[in-house]
Amino acid sequence: MLQTAMVAAGDTISRSDAYHLIHASGDELADLFAAAARIREHRTGRTITYSRKVFIPLTNLCRDACGYCTFARLPGDPRAHTMEPHEVLAVAEAGRRAGCKEALFSLGERPELRYPAHRQWLEAHGYRSTLDYVAAMSRLVFERTGLLPHANPGTMTREEIAQLQPYNVSMGMMIESTSKRLLKKGEAHHACPDKVPEARLATLQAAGELGVPFTTGILIGIGETLEERVDALLAIKDIHLRYGHIQEVIVQNFRAKSGTRFAKLPEPAPLDLARTAAIARLILGSTVNLQVPPNLTPDGYEMLLRTGINDWGGISPVTLDFINPEMAWPEVRRLKSVTAAAGFELRERLAIYPEFIRGRHDQLPEFLRERILELTNESGLVRYEEERW
Secondary structure, eight states: OOOHHHHHTTOOOOHHHHHHHTTOOHHHHHHHHHHHHHHHHHHHTTEEEEEEEEEEEEEOBOSOOOTTOSSOBOTTOTTOOBOOHHHHHHHHHHHHHTTOOEEEEEEOSOGGGTOHHHHHHHHHTTOSSHHHHHHHHHHHHHHHHOOEEEEEOSOOOHHHHHHHGGGOSEEEOOOBOOOGGGGSTTSTTTTOGGGOHHHHHHHHHHHHHTTOOEEEEEEESSSOOHHHHHHHHHHHHHHHHHHOOEEEEEEEEOOOOTTSTTTTSOOOOHHHHHHHHHHHHHHHTTSSEEEOOGGGSTTOHHHHTTTTOOEEEEEOSSSOOTTSTTSOOOOHHHHHHHHHHTTOEEEEEOSSOHHHHHHHGGGSOHHHHHHHHHHBOTTSSBOGGGOOO
16 A cells, blocks of 8 residues: 555655555555555645647648647648748737637647758748747737747757747646657657657757746557556656756547547546556655646546646647547536546646746746736736636
8 A cells, every 4th residue: 555654745756666556456456546646646736727729830841750640730731831920910819818828839840851842941931940930920929919838849959959948937848758769660759850759858848948848748548558657757857857957747548530640549537547547656756747638538537636747738718729629628517527526626727837836937038027917916826806707
């Protein structure tokens, strides 16, 4: 049985214990859930958060070829598209009118290094790289709409992160996995230069060196072993212990999509997802927010709330989840209802978490800081009067 004193103090478990518990079932699994829930109670009590966002898919061109992805398109595909500035603003403005606070920029990784036509498009628009364009659109959206940008462009150098930093309150990049085995032919990350574990961990470290509030996480069910999930979570924890900048870790479950190499790969069972989320909470302790995307497990909210998560992630009243377009966002009213039924209060947050607002807002540019403080109360959460859909 897991030690109550250990988890109440927010301490974390060893690699060997995590390797054992990632296989837990029966009474041991119930103890695992209870221990994870106690850590969550120590961190955020009975509050579960979400962010009201608009999703801006800046370009769906990508130099990687992940075995499970339908977001990335090849040049010449009629669905391939890079958004013009006026399109970016139109989506952002629709989000502002709907009460959104966050502008999430998602895009393929470094397409200009693979596709000359995209490089020419960037040059014709006055940009040196896709990351240069992300920086410009982040500034445009903030200055014209007041939405707070959160860029999720994949691997970045220290210099590229610094370029985005002035107009992004936070940034993100999923580690997905630290298994080099997944780079082999036939595996999920074959022919994906940006999914090399060392490159993604280097991005995470560079963000830490610059003090950027950062979101990361793992993608489960793409061919990794259970122990490799633990290894990825421990790698995230090690970097966070050095820099203290990881505001959120996502445990995301693979969903099979037609037209991909992994179309027939079995999806993780809800109980497998829940057990992995609980292991993540025990590994990360009480220092990091933990999220499971609610639209990817629409029938498992009650069980997921038992695993120690304290956040439902970004939810949009305006745009699709362009990474998983077949999975609709839940209505906030329904999410609030099921969260309350489990004994929790659903609260809106910004793209930057409360502890970074309270403890590090002086590190943000003054114009971002002013907007953040305008939207939040002393707890760092969105003011109650703002919480209307």
